[in-house]
Amino acid sequence: MIYSDLSKSIKELIEFHGIPKREVYLDYENSGLIIPEALRAMEEAYKFNGRGHPSITHLPGWLSYESLFKATSIFASIINCNPEEIVYTHSGSEANNLAILGSAVISPKGRRKIFVSSIEHLSVIFPAERLEERGFKLIKIPVDKEGYIDLDFISEHVDDETLMISVGIVNHEIGTIQDIKALRDITKDKNKEVLIHTDACAALGRIKLDMKELDVDLASFSSHKVYGPKGVGALYIKEGVKLEPIIYGQLSTQKLWPGVENVPGILGFSKAVETIYSNFTEYKSKMIELRDMLINSILNNIDHTLLNGPYGDKRSPDNINISFIYCEGEALTVELSMNGIYVSSGSACTSRVLEPSHVLLAIGRRYEEAHGSLLMKVTPFHTKSDMEYVLEVLPRIVNRLRSISPVKPSNR
Amino acid sequence: MIYSDLSKSIKELIEFHGIPKREVYLDYENSGLIIPEALRAMEEAYKFNGRGHPSITHLPGWLSYESLFKATSIFASIINCNPEEIVYTHSGSEANNLAILGSAVISPKGRRKIFVSSIEHLSVIFPAERLEERGFKLIKIPVDKEGYIDLDFISEHVDDETLMISVGIVNHEIGTIQDIKALRDITKDKNKEVLIHTDACAALGRIKLDMKELDVDLASFSSHKVYGPKGVGALYIKEGVKLEPIIYGQLSTQKLWPGVENVPGILGFSKAVETIYSNFTEYKSKMIELRDMLINSILNNIDHTLLNGPYGDKRSPDNINISFIYCEGEALTVELSMNGIYVSSGSACTSRVLEPSHVLLAIGRRYEEAHGSLLMKVTPFHTKSDMEYVLEVLPRIVNRLRSISPVKPSNR
Amino acid sequence: MSSRVPLTYGKKVIELFKNPKNVGKIEGANAEALAGSLACGDMIAIYLKVDETSDKIIDAKFESYGCAANIAAASILTEMIKGRNLSEAWKISWKDVSDELGGLPQVKYHCGVLAVGALRRAIRAYYEKRQKPNWLPKELSQEERHALEEEKLMEILAKRSQK
Amino acid sequence: MSSRVPLTYGKKVIELFKNPKNVGKIEGANAEALAGSLACGDMIAIYLKVDETSDKIIDAKFESYGCAANIAAASILTEMIKGRNLSEAWKISWKDVSDELGGLPQVKYHCGVLAVGALRRAIRAYYEKRQKPNWLPKELSQEERHALEEEKLMEILAKRSQK
């Protein structure tokens, strides 16, 4: 479809849709608000530091460098690593690509096996699949019904030929919190050269992260996922671990990603992380309260619903993923939108590919279960009253769509 | 050097340096101010649109999409192309990498020659050199003393095996404005399949750009180079030209660069371009006036100076690049900084590599000429009085450094 | 999740999605058929009441499991066929449905296909025990074939993923 | 341009860059030498006035073409050697110069090397027409070797680029 038609039809749609009286935004799987403190930090940088960029032979450059240093030190101390171990990219997807492709470029001969869990983000799976085309052996680690990776599989299959393992610490769709330390110990026990990468994009701000304790080699982060500005990603690279750039050009303070640093964005990112973690205990229990309010009420009050991912403490505080059987997810999201509730779905109808969410299929959900899934993520900034509104609207919509359907819960 | 030492020494330096009473920032080769209108557009997007991101099944997503569409249409109409022909990356470096590597990935058998001019930006040269390692043949197009590419060389060497040619329309260091149309005609005359790429990062906002008239296949842009926010690049891809992604993950409205779009950044970028081009005639003559004021006065009043790049109309309106023989560039930049004047240099001392600017060497400058070069870029927002201040300070500094030197202009 | 396709539904689609016409079964329908499946995430049932002498469609209803476009397509199709002869109804293509909806986004063409597929199956079902007219082709039409292919593909995929 | 190295000069470097001590030639110097070249972008000349009987350095001056660190290194070195014997002056290493400056950034170590290289060449020059003392090694010291290597390398590079 060409742009002008697209624009016309979207305008029509927006107009017809109207602005709902009440709005609750829960599509944090995609993107969401920016913390005001983070926005302010970025604005100030644009006004005062933004002119310069680090590492130049003049005062604004030194000032920029100093602010970049401070921001990185704050972020590093929160995730307990050295600031030298952080490199910035422009997104979480880029950090994942750098981790996977950048390790492979300089992989020693005979180390051609790459393990990724079957529920990783596409920015981990796709680069790994590219490597497969280039002669690497890609092994997908199976997961159980709650999304936990099979640690026995790892201890059986990791060998001298293994180059790296990539498993996200918090799954972005079903909120499973993996035991990365156990994964690490089992892996290094078989072959201590294996690089351990964890995609921590969905974890930052949701659980405490301690690089020293996790003792992984590589970890990816995304600014907008932790309510920071867009245009910033970060990769933790443990001291001594070697990577090669995958994009080429002028390097500066960022030794692995070329181009002028997004200093204002980085300052905003660091401020977002700082804000969240200085209120972490409160924010975490707030999220858990809201999450469980939604999960419990939906499972108790709407028939034929299934929680995707684990229940309770082993689940990310922000994550609600529920399948509404006999409902199709896209129809749910659109009707919710018309009621001011903004969520996403694992339905094939909302994806570019024919198939529904690979994560839901990997944990053994049937197609119709995956099609009927809704993903909602709460933030510390939501309220109980937001949840009450969702719980008021959602059952009505589910009922209406089920009433239209040729397959009813009863006649199956 | 470790971060904490670095930070300590930078802090000391900043303190010792002090804030100069008068400041003139001219290091636009690296990065510079943001236009207030662009900052505002970005802030508003973060407040209203930023939550959503385009192409989702809900209202904030549609609103984001609509704003992204509008911003892209404005940018596209200014450079005279269709909005469908624009894809966004996060930097100019990424756009250049995508153009070069993304074409090579799907290059037909037997089309393995790549031409780049010898004065391209490193984010063009480095990916091209990577391709050379992967079996492509890289040919560097020679340039004359003013930086003009040798068109005869192209008509002699382009053949059936040629895949692409990359020549920046405005050189970032010496301001040479190439005749891209002539390059295109000569190339397509030899082989009409050859892809023509032009790095337009240093051109946007400085000269008028018309994609239909230039009739190139690919053109790269960088937001912060046109006084927009950092974290946004763009690639023009002529309808029908095929590229492959070089970073892998979730694609969305951006069909070649994965990850959530930096919508607020893109809105800021588009607003910056719009602001510059709606005042273009005025801004251009302003820049030319300031540029020529600096160039003429320096060449006339300081001995042993050389203009790098062409003089007059064939030079980018913003670019001043002059070699001060018997002076070393880094020393110049540092002392200028202490006087509040912020510039960059082509000296080896200010680069990571041992050698001075490859651009200056390519136009035939000797090492000592390159070491003594200063690069200054004016904007429409500078004043005559800024230039007067530079012209007052600069001769004094040049004289002092020359007086310390063991090699004096006289004893050579 | 992978929800990143611009869904540029026109006003008409959303309107019919919110307030679909002709939802439900028909008491004493003399033809009905199903296309799609739960696994596809797309399923349409069409119910017809046909006048036995004139072959005119007196009433048409639908049930749908699927996205907004799916519901809208089924709804508008039932409106388009009411009062028409079966032979006229047969001629309606997925493109006609899409046009009537003000244009479907490309990723949603299959919704129109599925609705027409269900209708044509219902028409075939009607003639199952009756004299087949000349205009009714023996071979599957494009829409019926596509519906069948989608169903089969999904069966395979679904089986594979359950292993 | 490629100006993207963090130049983390300490205060001392900048101070000496702004107000270098002992700049210039010495009238009646009895030893002098040059290290580096214009092509290198780094060049230091050292001038010494040595007391012929005691071998003590009475006066030391420098000229420098190069970056801020280069000028500061040459300046501080001349201060460090004034009043010392040549044998003591010989022992000063590039590391001593860097320490005295409060630490040079890694990319600037060569400035200390060049300054010491020039000094040692001057000392050798002094003994050219005099009885060589035992402490003066026959082979080039590290700093002299590095200075020589840099000069040669640049000559080659500069020639190549002029082709």
Ligand SMILES: Cc1ncc(COP(=O)(O)O)c(C=O)c1O
């Ligand atoms: C687990 C995970 N990894 C990677 C990403 C990609 O991050 P970005 O949108 O910054 O590219 C996301 C978010 O989309 C994510 O949730």
Ligand SMILES: Cc1ncc(COP(=O)(O)O)c(C=O)c1O
């Ligand atoms: C000509 C040219 N190309 C590419 C770039 C790279 O742009 P960015 O800094 O956005 O990566 C620049 C600026 O640094 C440039 O001047």
